[in-house]
Amino acid sequence: MSSYFDTAPRSARGFLDSGESGGGLLSWIFSTDHKRIGLLYLSAIVCLFLIGVLLGLLIRLELIAPGETLMGAQTYNAVFTLHGVIMIFLFIIPGIPAVFGNLMLPIQIGARDVAFPRLNLLSWWLYMLGGAMAISALFSGGGPPDTGWTFYVPFSLETTTNVSMAALGVFVLGFSSILTGLNFIVTVHRLRAEGMTWTRLPLFVWSLYATAWVQVLATPILGITVVLIILERIFSTGLFDPTRGGDPIMYQHLFWIYSHPAVYIMVLPGMGVVSDIIPVFSRKPIFGYMAIALSSLAIAAFGSLVWGHHMFTSGMSDMAILVFSLLTFIVAIPSAIKVFNWVATLYKGSIHLDPPMLFALSFILLFSIGGLTGLVLGAAATDIHVHDTYFVVAHFHYVMFGGTGFAFFAALHFWLPKVFGRMYDRKIANLSWGILFVGFNILYFSMMVVGLRGMPRRYYDYVPEFTVLNVMATVGSWILAAGLFLMFANLLRGMLRGAPAGDNPWRAATLEWSIPSPPPAENFAADPVVTRGPYDFKGAGLS
Amino acid sequence: MSSASKHIVSDRIFILVWLALLALTGVTVAVSHIDLGPWNVWLALSIASFKSGLVIAFFMHMKYENRLLKGFFFCALLTLAIFIGFTFFDVHYR
Numbered sequence: 001m002s003s004y005f006d007t008a009p010r011s012a013r014g015f016l017d018s019g020e021s022g023g024g025l026l027s028w029i030f031s032t033d034h035k036r037i038g039l040l041y042l043s044a045i046v047c048l049f050l051i052g053v054l055l056g057l058l059i060r061l062e063l064i065a066p067g068e069t070l071m072g073a074q075t076y077n078a079v080f081t082l083h084g085v086i087m088i089f090l091f092i093i094p095g096i097p098a099v100f101g102n103l104m105l106p107i108q109i110g111a112r113d114v115a116f117p118r119l120n121l122l123s124w125w126l127y128m129l130g131g132a133m134a135i136s137a138l139f140s141g142g143g144p145p146d147t148g149w150t151f152y153v154p155f156s157l158e159t160t161t162n163v164s165m166a167a168l169g170v171f172v173l174g175f176s177s178i179l180t181g182l183n184f185i186v187t188v189h190r191l192r193a194e195g196m197t198w199t200r201l202p203l204f205v206w207s208l209y210a211t212a213w214v215q216v217l218a219t220p221i222l223g224i225t226v227v228l229i230i231l232e233r234i235f236s237t238g239l240f241d242p243t244r245g246g247d248p249i250m251y252q253h254l255f256w257i258y259s260h261p262a263v264y265i266m267v268l269p270g271m272g273v274v275s276d277i278i279p280v281f282s283r284k285p286i287f288g289y290m291a292i293a294l295s296s297l298a299i300a301a302f303g304s305l306v307w308g309h310h311m312f313t314s315g316m317s318d319m320a321i322l323v324f325s326l327l328t329f330i331v332a333i334p335s336a337i338k339v340f341n342w343v344a345t346l347y348k349g350s351i352h353l354d355p356p357m358l359f360a361l362s363f364i365l366l367f368s369i370g371g372l373t374g375l376v377l378g379a380a381a382t383d384i385h386v387h388d389t390y391f392v393v394a395h396f397h398y399v400m401f402g403g404t405g406f407a408f409f410a411a412l413h414f415w416l417p418k419v420f421g422r423m424y425d426r427k428i429a430n431l432s433w434g435i436l437f438v439g440f441n442i443l444y445f446s447m448m449v450v451g452l453r454g455m456p457r458r459y460y461d462y463v464p465e466f467t468v469l470n471v472m473a474t475v476g477s478w479i480l481a482a483g484l485f486l487m488f489a490n491l492l493r494g495m496l497r498g499a500p501a502g503d504n505p506w507r508a509a510t511l512e513w514s515i516p517s518p519p520p521a522e523n524f525a526a527d528p529v530v531t532r533g534p535y536d537f538k539g540a541g542l543s
Numbered sequence: 544m545s546s547a548s549k550h551i552v553s554d555r556i557f558i559l560v561w562l563a564l565l566a567l568t569g570v571t572v573a574v575s576h577i578d579l580g581p582w583n584v585w586l587a588l589s590i591a592s593f594k595s596g597l598v599i600a601f602f603m604h605m606k607y608e609n610r611l612l613k614g615f616f617f618c619a620l621l622t623l624a625i626f627i628g629f630t631f632f633d634v635h636y637r
Contacts, residue, residue: 189611213618216619217618217619217622218622221626247634249633250630253630253633254630257626257630304622304625305625305629308629308633315637316633316637317633317634317635317636317637318636319632319633319636320629320632320633320636323629323632
């Protein structure tokens with residue numbers, strides 16, 4: 001792999017260069033450059049992610065032994081609520097689109113910026129405002145919310161904790177997500193370079209495009225839902241109160257109409273990252289380009305119709321359970337199409353196990369485990385057995401962390417050398433991947449087994465029979481945390497002091513690798529004309 | 544986009560649409576006094592959908608937009624219809 005490494009020194013700092021503007025904080029937080037906004041998101045999201053990790057470690061520490069270990073029941077409820085709110089709304093949902101969509105989408109389609117740069121900056125400000133509101137719920141009103149990230153009624157209407165502030169924060173975050181999605185849809189339609197046809201779009205762009213549609217169409221429902229909670233808490237109109245003609249299951253419908261498609265907002269961009277990385281490190285064009293591109297749209301469409309599988313035990317009608325169960329099985333098909341095509345791309349490829357590839361390959365494995373355990377939950381009969389157990393917790397961590405989280409780490413290792421023009425230490429990156437992978441599986445596989453044995457979720461205590469598996473899970477969380485620390489420290493050091501990475505350290509064929517590292521302020525010296533596909537290594541002279 | 548910005552809707556059409564909206568509001572109120580069982584909701588939703596269709600077509604100029612934008616808008620409407628339809632579907636069979 002050393003031949004991959006162009007060590008030619010570069011003096012230009014591209015968009016990172018403050019130039020005549022002075023380069024203070026203001027030149028960043030009021031910048032409309034999509035790359036600077038991407039880095040603003042990155043710094044905020046990584047900080048919030050680390051807070052979420054810390055809360056997760058506290059949860060696991062509490063569960064290392066039965067009984068009260070570290071915190072009481074009320075504190076435990078608040079900690080797992082905040083862990084969920086931060087990880088879902090502030091890390092995983094915005095993660096890849098807001099960071100790498102902003103950093104790379106315009107460059108990948110040959111544009112100078114997104115269609116609405118000021119709106120893009122507003123999205124970031126709304127993200128920061130919503131995040132600040134959600135965090136401030138910890139220290140204001142009646143104390144940190146204890147409802148879980150789902151804010152289920154009737155408890156969320158009765159609790160005296162500061163649910164209203166957290167819900168208002170989620171409402172504002174929703175606007176940030178909608179505006180980013182809108183911006184990306186218009187950008188892909190209007191700003192593609194000459195020759196950048198739909199069949200020449202990188203698959204990361206396709207995935208962001210499908211995600212953006214879900215963001216625009218489904219997020220308003222979440223906005224309405226959290227506003228209803230706030231109104232109910234203030235005016236007590238009885239919308240969800242059956243004694244006054246309301247329907248508590250209606251809340252669950254409204255919540256999951258958004259929050260299940262949100263799973264695809266989380267995972268589709270990750271699939272796009274993997275689709276871009278695998279051909280580069282297999283030195284082969286992607287297998288089944290159109291199948292992967294169209295399966296993104298199919299996942300976005302069918303994924304919006306399966307929300308009822310979260311409600312099989314809620315009292316929903318049997319007919320609805322049957323229909324939602326069937327649709328859940330259907331959405332597995334486009335996901336499986338992607339996995340098949342990734343594996344087919346690897347077949348007879350010249351595989352290079354560099355850090356981005358290791359993370360991408362582990363995405364395929366972990367996402368497959370998460371997806372297949374999802375079918376256990378999608379079938380009504382088995383779902384009733386494992387509902388609200390640690391099996392569900394393990395399942396969604398395999399999808400969200402093993403899937404989207406590992407894809408985010410893959411994207412960090414793949415694109416940060418382009419963004420900063422500097423390379424991290426690849427041996428340490430490989431080591432951190434190994435520690436992360438081992439820690440992840442010890443942590444969440446233990447949870448899966450203890451869930452199948454019947455341990456319910458959301459309690460700070462458990463019966464002594466579950467102790468061994470809980471100790472294993474907690475030790476796994478420490479290994480995972482060590483891997484994360486090593487990975488971020490290595491990336492940070494690489495960004496600041498790494499060796500020059502060169503313009504195209506991975507010998508990739510998409511457009512972003514044809515410009516200098518770091519990219520210049522307006523990306524391209526002259527508007528590019530695209531004459532080949534995104535994975536045509538031969539056409540790009542890189543075979 | 545440009546086709547819509549160039550199009551000027553006449554005052555006469557605006558007034559006719561406005562009158563139609565007022566009349567349909569009257570119809571909504573009138574039928575709410577008739578007990579049609581579960582069909583009351585469907586009727587009220589149908590009239591409301593037609594009214595919003597008029598607003599979108601004429602006041603928001605969607606009628607004069609190009610096919611791509613109309614297609615996108617249709618996707619949004621279809622999604623909303625599915626969300627509402629599936630939720631009602633559960634209530635209906637409960």
